[in-house]
Amino acid sequence: MKYVADSSCDFATFPGIDFSMVPLTISTDEREFIDGADLNVDEMLSYLENHKGRSYTACPSTDAWLQAFGDAKEIFAITITSGLSGTYNSANIAKDMYLSDHPDAKIHIIDSLSTGPGMYLLLEKLVEFEKAGLSFEEMCTRIEEYKDGNHLYFGLQSINNLAKNGRVNKILASAIGMLGISILGTASKEGTIESVAKCRGDKRLIKDTLREMKAVGYHGGKVRINNVVNPAISDALKAAVLAEFPKADVLCYPSFGLTGYYAERNGFILGCECQ
Ligand code: X90
Numbered sequence: 370m371k372y373v374a375d376s377s378c379d380f381a382t383f384p385g386i387d388f389s390m391v392p393l394t395i396s397t398d399e400r401e402f403i404d405g406a407d408l409n410v411d412e413m414l415s416y417l418e419n420h421k422g423r424s425y426t427a428c429p430s431t432d433a434w435l436q437a438f439g440d441a442k443e444i445f446a447i448t449i450t451s452g453l454s455g456t457y458n459s460a461n462i463a464k465d466m467y468l469s470d471h472p473d474a475k476i477h478i479i480d481s482l483s484t485g486p487g488m489y490l491l492l493e494k495l496v497e498f499e500k501a502g503l504s505f506e507e508m509c510t511r512i513e514e515y516k517d518g519n520h521l522y523f524g525l526q527s528i529n530n531l532a533k534n535g536r537v538n539k540i541l542a543s544a545i546g547m548l549g550i551s552i553l554g555t556a557s558k559e560g561t562i563e564s565v566a567k568c569r570g571d572k573r574l575i576k577d578t579l580r581e582m583k584a585v586g587y588h589g590g591k592v593r594i595n596n597v598v599n600p601a602i603s604d605a606l607k608a609a610v611l612a613e614f615p616k617a618d619v620l621c622y623p624s625f626g627l628t629g630y631y632a633e634r635n636g637f638i639l640g641c642e643c644q
Pocket of ligand 1 (some may be wrong): 636
């Protein structure tokens with residue numbers, strides 16, 4: 370089995386499986402950053418914070434997907450939400466091209482309707498399904514069910530890059546930007562950004578995140594948390610989860626460039642199982 374995900378998943382390798390990551394890019398008119406494990410996110414953010422001109426991102430090309438598919442017989446690919454990116458679409462174009470050259474191959478492209486840690490949970494579950502001996506078709510059905518039971522939350526100190534690139538509405542964007550105010554958001558059922566609360570200070574943000582998780586049914590399942598060059602925020606979230614659910618499996622790790630660019634410095638994205 371071949372597994373592929375775009376770089377918004379925040380990892381480039383995955384233990385024990387044949388995995389490839391397909392990068393998105395972050396650009397200004399002068400520089401291009403190719404997302405991945407080798408990208409220095411802190412340096413990129415500093416450059417962008419001092420950059421006067423526009424910045425933007427681009428989804429992977431169909432060619433990049435095709436390269437990642439290699440010549441595998443069975444492929445699962447996971448993409449960032451189609452509600453915010455053309456990545457899912459480019460993966461599907463690649464799928465059709467691949468199938469016309471490899472008519473016996475099986476490919477399932479999963480629209481995560483999420484990103485980062487939400488994609489991490491999906492890959493872990495697929496690997497679990499494969500180890501349990503599920504067929505390709507069973508994996509396709511079961512992963513969609515699993516996806517429905519997960520939730521994504523994010524805490525952002527700035528949504529400038531989201532607003533500049535038209536991924537949140539301008540009214541929401543102007544509502545924050547005040548010092549010390551973070552926005553707590555969640556992924557809607559359609560895979561778009563939904564604002565939950567405005568929070569003053571990290572303590573409040575962490576408390577509200579946990580409250581929201583519990584309100585949608587979180588009761589001790591797996592949690593995956595990235596952070597944008599701010600390990601303290603994901604560590605504090607982990608501690609808060611463990612204080613109420615001591616047996617929970619919680620992992621914290623740094624973001625790559627795409628999620629770092631949009632979640633911005635000090636931000637976090639948290640994915641959790643709620644079933
Ligand atoms: O195709 C492209 O150029 C990539 C566009 C990505 C746009 C948004 C990425 C947002 C990542 C922000 C919080 C998480 C929101 C997830 C909601 C489903 C980080």
